[in-house]
Amino acid sequence: MSTIAPPPLALQAEITHRCPMRCVYCSNPLALEPRSRELDTAEWCRVLDQAATLGCLQVHFSGGEPTARSDLAQLVAHASAAGLYTNLITSGVMLDEATLATLATAGLEHAQISFQDVEVTTGDRIGGLKGAHARKLGVARMVVEAGLALTVNAVVHRHNADRVAEMIELAVALRASRIEVAHVQYYGWGLKNRASLMPTRAQLEHASAVVEAARERLRGRLVIDYVIPDYWARLPKACMGGWGQRFILIDPAGRALPCHAATTIPGMIFDNVRDRPLDEIWARGAAFERFRGTAWMPEPCTSCERQEIDWGGCRCQALALTGDAAATDPVCWKSPQHRAVRALAQAEAMAPGDRFVYRGAPQKAPV
Amino acid sequence: MNAGSGIGPSGAARPRLAPHVRLSFDARRARWVVIAPERLLLPDETAVEVLRRCNGDASLDDITADLARAFDADRDEIARDVGALLRDLGDKGIIVA
Ligand code: SF4
Ligand code: SF4
Numbered sequence: 058m059s060t061i062a063p064p065p066l067a068l069q070a071e072i073t074h075r076c077p078m079r080c081v082y083c084s085n086p087l088a089l090e091p092r093s094r095e096l097d098t099a100e101w102c103r104v105l106d107q108a109a110t111l112g113c114l115q116v117h118f119s120g121g122e123p124t125a126r127s128d129l130a131q132l133v134a135h136a137s138a139a140g141l142y143t144n145l146i147t148s149g150v151m152l153d154e155a156t157l158a159t160l161a162t163a164g165l166e167h168a169q170i171s172f173q174d175v176e177v178t179t180g181d182r183i184g185g186l187k188g189a190h191a192r193k194l195g196v197a198r199m200v201v202e203a204g205l206a207l208t209v210n211a212v213v214h215r216h217n218a219d220r221v222a223e224m225i226e227l228a229v230a231l232r233a234s235r236i237e238v239a240h241v242q243y244y245g246w247g248l249k250n251r252a253s254l255m256p257t258r259a260q261l262e263h264a265s266a267v268v269e270a271a272r273e274r275l276r277g278r279l280v281i282d283y284v285i286p287d288y289w290a291r292l293p294k295a296c297m298g299g300w301g302q303r304f305i306l307i308d309p310a311g312r313a314l315p316c317h318a319a320t321t322i323p324g325m326i327f328d329n330v331r332d333r334p335l336d337e338i339w340a341r342g343a344a345f346e347r348f349r350g351t352a353w354m355p356e357p358c359t360s361c362e363r364q365e366i367d368w369g370g371c372r373c374q375a376l377a378l379t380g381d382a383a384a385t386d387p388v389c390w391k392s393p394q395h396r397a398v399r400a401l402a403q404a405e406a407m408a409p410g411d412r413f414v415y416r417g418a419p420q421k422a423p424v
Numbered sequence: 425m426n427a428g429s430g431i432g433p434s435g436a437a438r439p440r441l442a443p444h445v446r447l448s449f450d451a452r453r454a455r456w457v458v459i460a461p462e463r464l465l466l467p468d469e470t471a472v473e474v475l476r477r478c479n480g481d482a483s484l485d486d487i488t489a490d491l492a493r494a495f496d497a498d499r500d501e502i503a504r505d506v507g508a509l510l511r512d513l514g515d516k517g518i519i520v521a
Contacts, residue, residue: 064453114450117462206443234517280515
């Protein structure tokens with residue numbers, strides 16, 4: 058039932074789940090790993106070497122907040138020495154000039170900083186941390202000063218979808234080389250807060266038009282990547298470029314996952330890099346084999362010409378929306394559940410649900 | 425960090441890889457790859473020949489002439505292809521001039 062796996066292109070190293078922010082769309086699992094279970098420096102270094110040998114070309118240090126780990130520069134240096142291109146996916150709030158200089162010297166190429174809005178009040182409310190937006194602005198400037206490539210990650214939902222033009226302007230002003238305008242994906246905390254985040258159809262269309270116009274205008278100056286909200290789509294995304302096709306994600310406790318949300322799927326067995334080498338996990342691990350390729354597919358995917366384009370969409374979304382991880386992603390118009398998903402998006406976008414559940418200790422929302 | 429206004433048609437432009445973009449040979453896959461922030465391109469053989477010449481010293485005219493010589497091909501045709509390719513790579517933030 059397994060098909061031969063091409064070597065993975067990138068390793069997503071979720072080095073910690075700790076984070077001072079509490080973004081209401083965070084894709085981390087609802088049960089966060091505590092610090093005591095995190096892989097230590099030597100274990101991560103071993104994983105980085107194994108990833109490079111296996112064929113990974115890039116590593117994305119993410120989390121949680123990766124800069125919450127004091128050994129980040131050491132890990133970056135180790136990854137660069139192993140020949141990996143290093144990216145940092147960060148909220149930015151814990152960074153300062155000295156740390157950035159150390160990371161640049163260690164070989165860091167690029168930092169992606171997430172922004173919750175262009176407006177302080179909504180931004181800080183969505184991120185669950187007062188003062189975060191102002192800090193991010195300062196840190197983004199420091200990233201460019203330090204000679205690193207900067208990506209602005211603007212996360213879009215119904216509370217800020219009308220300000221996409223300003224977000225793109227912000228990226229230009231910060232001298233970013235790239236912006237990711239990414240509608241919230243509904244996993245983890247994002248799924249929990251979905252009803253309070255879902256944009257309306259009209260908002261989506263407006264945002265898409267703004268992006269199209271900006272791409273034309275900023276051609277050659279700013280790369281604009283755009284991620285639309287799945288629930289409003291007619292065709293699913295090739296989640297992770299296909300299950301077990303391109304990416305390998307290691308969680309803070311060392312579990313090797315085909316995607317962030319894979320742990321939500323019942324009956325999955327995840328190997329841990331503490332017990333088994335990465336090449337074996339990738340090639341023969343049960344979790345990677347389960348939905349790799351096309352053999353597991355149901356109809357309508359089995360007889361569809363897009364099966365190796367989108368690989369049947371997202372397994373975790375199929376689970377969240379149909380109760381069955383092995384179903385066709387119901388975002389697809391061919392899925393029998395497609396209309397129900399569309400109706401759900403419509404209903405939630407119109408509902409006044411604006412209460413958020415925040416990760417971390419039970420706290421009241423700021424503001 | 426930005427490319428300014430992208431690659432114009434000017435033959436005097438001296439294209440080079442954008443900062444933090446790497447062209448490297450991947451021994452495991454036995455092919456050239458372009459690695460950029462959170463992105464990866466798998467250039468075909470023609471693109472590799474062009475990219476390897478984008479060193480910031482050679483002008484677009486030099487590159488065209490060199491390719492025409494190396495592949496014994498028509499200069500104008502090469503100029504058109506290279507121009508189109510570099511514009512596309514400029515839009516993707518891979519090449520700056
Ligand atoms: S999404 Fe927000 S809360 Fe979650 S890890 Fe990133 S910065 Fe932290
Ligand atoms: S039927 Fe399956 S393979 Fe075809 S487009 Fe829909 S999800 Fe993709």
